[in-house]
Amino acid sequence: MLEGSAQSYWMASSKSPEYPTLTEDVDVDVAVIGGGIAGISTAWELTRAGRPAIVLEADRIVSGVTGFTTGRLSALHPWVFAPLRDSLGAEAARLYARSQQEAVEHAVQIADKLGIQCDVERRPSYLYVEPVERTGDLKAEAAAVREAGLAASFVTETPLPYDVAGAVKLDEQVQFHPRHYLLGLAEDLVRGGGRIYEQTRVVDLVQGRRHRLTTDAGVTVHAREVVIATLFPVFGRALLDFRLVPLRELVIAAPIAEEDDPGAMFITREDNTRSVRTAPYGEGQRLLLITGESFEPGSGETTERHRTLVEWTRRHFKIGDVHYWWAAQDLDTTDKLPYVGRVDDNLYVATGYARSGMSHGIMSGRLLAGLLTGEEQPWTDLYAPRRKHPIREAGPVLKVGLSHLRRRIADQVRVTRMPVAELKPGTGAVVRMRGRVCAIYRDDHGTPHVLSARCPHSGCLVTFNDAERVWECPCHGCRFAADGSVLQGPATAPLSPEYECMNP
Template sequence: MSAHPLPGRDASYWMATAPGPERPPLTEDIEVDVAVVGGGIAGLSTAWELSLTGRSVAVLEAGRLAAGVTGFTTAKISALHSLVYDPLRRSHGAETARHYAASQQDAVDHLARTVAGLDIDCDFERAPAYTYAAGPASAGAIEAEARAAAEAGLPVHHVTETGLPYPVAGAVRLDDQAQFHPRKYLLALADGLEARGGRIFERSRVTRLREGQPCQVTTEDGRKVTAGAVVVATHHPVFDRALHFARLSPRRELVVAAPLDRDRAPQGMYITEDEGKRSVRTAPLDEERRLLIVTGESFTPGTGDPVAAFRRLDAWTHDRFPAAGPTAWRWAAQDLDPADTVPLVGPFHPGARHTYVATGFGGWGMTGGALAGRLLTALITGSDVPPWAELYDPRRLKSLLREGKALLGTQVEVAQHLAGDRLHVPRVDSVADIAPGTGAVVRVDGRRRAVHRAEDGTVRAVSARCTHLGCLVSFNQAETTWECPCHGSRFGTDGAVLQGPATRPLERFDVPGEPPAEDGGHTG
């Protein structure tokens, strides 16, 4: 059966409405004070903050700026992160929860100051944030979160009424949070960085890192950047020497967006862990309408049925917001959840002296990225290091001990994919059984291949083993991509890397007797 059409345009609203200028790739060896690998909000925020201290900075992005995770976010800027303060207080203590609250709220306020200071037109709006219980079963967790967040120093309120058009069993409300257009913000920040002498290179995938004094990073075509310090801000770290992939669990969430009359739009930003997790906000669309943005249906990349999940999310959206128009946009976002719920921002590994990492924001990358920029700049310059730096330190030993159970569960799941997936019987017996618009892992000449058949009948076949650690990839029909269930690497149908930690493409192969797709470009 051919791929079923899904509602809405298959594209991120943020990407489509702020394309931005192309920047050149790195074509020569250069030297700078700091090399930042990754051009999302964490990388660009770090580069910007470093430029304010007079450091020379180069940003190297594998694709386009702010076109990875940042270009597909829901773009909430908030210190209220669903249910985080009560778990932090219970597992790490009250002081840890206070540090987390102070650092996240500082990031909210700093980002707001940056928008104002650079006069960035990015649809920045102050709004209350809510974490709510959809039913009475989770009302107790909401009450506990409200108490913990208040104890952590946030001016929260426990409420039973919200701006949603349906009842809730209770909610935590934190006023004066914010939302914005992430691409407009970051493209303006990139312009500001370049105006200060910073250098930005797109389509410059970094594949090697040499630590030392100085450090050196090398792109896939052999160009080198020598730097006094290196920041790895690639969402999933692309270098495995610190084994961060073992502490991070990839999670993919779907997004649908539909127009809604301004007088029907809910005021504020909302999230619940109930009903398959749901996140709701709106954004300016035109003088009469706002864009309703709903996120949910979490799943591990390479698992589940994203097509059915998109349909569930779309149905929920129009059931809860009947005044909304037809879905206009749909996309998906990928997050990394750290085993102890706290992001990893700081020295790359225990022996690191001049290399740093920012990762594991758990779905809250807007505040996390702003926080990372401030914290990493303080660590690199050795000045004004905040009191909460130790909380985010990737080398934290106490948290590593607490992570043990979660780490074990994650690695057991990875081991099952490494071993079990290779023994799993394919869902189709041969390439001939793959319908137009679909893909499957099948045996070709005795070897497993990931094969996609386009709507015109042509096929692309690539290696079925992820180039990161060798897990078998799986086809995501909703996004026309190959995904690794172990650590979240994603590839186009031509094998091109769309998302790490993989840095090498899947090898391409011909399929005897099948019409090959034309070379050039990738889907997804």
């Protein structure tokens, strides 16, 4: 057993009203696929602008990636500004900075205007390094952040309880409760004439003058314009297939005394990433949230990564028991910028938030609403999904392609021929039996559950995550429950039963 309750604090500390499932065909102006921060923000912005939108969510709104974030809302993103300035120019870096800082302020203004109680707290944000030899690079990054228009400074001391060699500091950033914020936005969206449908998975999209969406219940939605705001786009993958890289990070949350609160947000890409922030947590306490141990979905060793993160936290902070732990999933892009905007006639996408989803999601809502209402934002071209940055992207795209190829080759050798009887309760394995490749999970009662091991999205072999007891696809980050049902796309169909393996 891993220390702490295996659930997101944001999910555990908030309840949302249930929205209906779509049960009859509809004809709408704008349909938004996905009820996370990008989808809800986009639908809200459109509805406020006089174009009421509908949100189609496969599960419950704000319960996917957004429900498992860290709630860090900052324009200071790790190691973005100097590379962006050097490759695309100073104006691109300025537009990036402006779009992100305006997103921070926009969320604060919305929460205040709508009276949403979401624990908004202004805090400095730090990007730090510990080795002295990295300070030169960090000073260059600090200079690029300032040149981009943000009032950042380079410092050698922080409120952290351990020494750092240097840090970029940006004041007046925000930490908040992301679910409280977005659930409040959703309620206002519905009051304004928008609609939200939960348990409504879109499984097919046919483009046309009016796009036709089909749900898993066979219901049809005709929409003039469609926004795909899922983590990995569930449709139109050819454009972005080799430009998006899935990754996961663990989060642990433990109480800390108020006097031990460092009072800021911190992030480093060292030690396989460490992000630090706190949240309100009762009288005389704060909840310390530590994020880190980045890994590819399906790479395993989640239990060991959790243990490493807990041990690191105990070495540096005065915590007692871990109360919560969870894993967050995101997508890096090959040029380190999100893809937000038009991909085809009246078809739009928002993806690739590179572990900075709060500001990117809010920015996406404003950008997409501007495109759909004829009031484009100045940074629209910067994030355009069809942009081409050959010099900046050539190496990373090739790396992603080779990674996919290596996985295909590895799939042929990592399949075992283990007898099902040897699987311990609570574990799973990919096994070759009777010429078939099967994903077999043995539950706590010893009953085997047998599925096809091939992800229905792209045919890659899934692997078993021992800590969360789910099947994960390393190619695009699809995740499936032990019974094969889809937990996270881009897959729209479950892992199918594998009858050939059921009676070994």
